[in-house]
Amino acid sequence: MAFLPTISTFFSILCFSIVFCLSSSHWFGVWLGLELNMISFIVLSMSEKSLNSSESAIKYFLLQALGSGLFVLGSCLSYASSGSWLISSLSGPDSLLILSGLGLKLGAAPFHFWVPSVMNSLSWYNALVLSSLQKIAPLLFILVLFPNFSMLFMLILSASGALVGGIGGLNQTQILALLGYSSIGHLGWIMGLSLVSLYFSIFYFLLYLITVTVVFCLLKTFNTNKVKSFSLKEKMNSSMQVPFFICLLSLGGLPPLLGFFPKMVGFKLLSENLFSFLLGLLILGSLMSLFYYLNLFFNSYMSSMSAQKQSEMFLVSNFNSLLSALTVIFCLSGLMFMEIFSF
Structure with a gap:
């Protein structure tokens, strides 16, 4: 652009x-x-x-x-x-x-x-804007105003978001469409958490914004939207591969990364407030979402097995260093928060 x-x-x-x-x-x-x-x-x-x-x-x-x-x-x-x-x-x-x-x-x-x-x-770039900035105003109005008026409707939004986000992404062959379904799944968690804690649901949303921004910045470094042709070793600097997959799996909620922390705390809050059925649907949707992120990871790894080993690069740009540092912060923050909010 x-x-x-x-x-x-x-x-x-x-x-x-x-x-x-x-x-x-x-x-x-x-x-x-x-x-x-x-x-x-x-x-x-x-x-x-x-x-x-x-x-x-x-x-x-x-x-x-x-x-x-x-x-x-x-x-x-x-x-x-x-x-x-x-x-x-x-x-x-x-x-x-x-x-x-x-x-x-x-x-x-x-x-x-x-x-x-x-x-x-x-x-x-525009997909990043649609996944982040375009969600801020309508989502915050829903979180602040409507849990008190329409709890049943919020339960429907939360449960359907988790299931649609998980099931819809399983058979996707386009990475952008897959990330679209992922955002729907995260919205399900945010809606559900708003029923028990407004502030933590907003905190979850902020973590989602940070993670999805880093993922899109890294995705921009190669030019393919096909899951089957997703091979980072041919298209991405070797110093960027580990940060990319850590951020991607953090977006999927894989422990012990930062993306797992809000779901772990959400599990505790929802179970304490007797939203057991909703919690089960949210976990089911998250497992399906994690499956297609892992599928993307293994698809990239297997498709690049036959490629020639690229020479190691010792000079990394400032942009690459910044994204790598953010990834390390995500991992360490996830481990720290797990200790703070442990059961």
């Missing part, structure tokens, strides 16, 4: 729209921030000037417009029942329409159907 002044401007608008949306106390302000966010991302996705990018931008616009319609309808019903546009005046029945609109914008199950196809048509 060429970082032209126009692209930089719209990326700045995208970041501003998130702050504007989260700082608003009226439904109109939230809606305006979400629309600015949508328009900015569409411009960013169409900047690639390819047929796939244009197709994904159109899909994204249509589904986001539907989500905006549900959101506006719920806001109007909330105003009709309370006589106020304040977010604090939200009532139970009106919250379902608003939650459905935000869930569609977020791409959480069962409103997830657009996420894999749109992700698969985007560039690596």
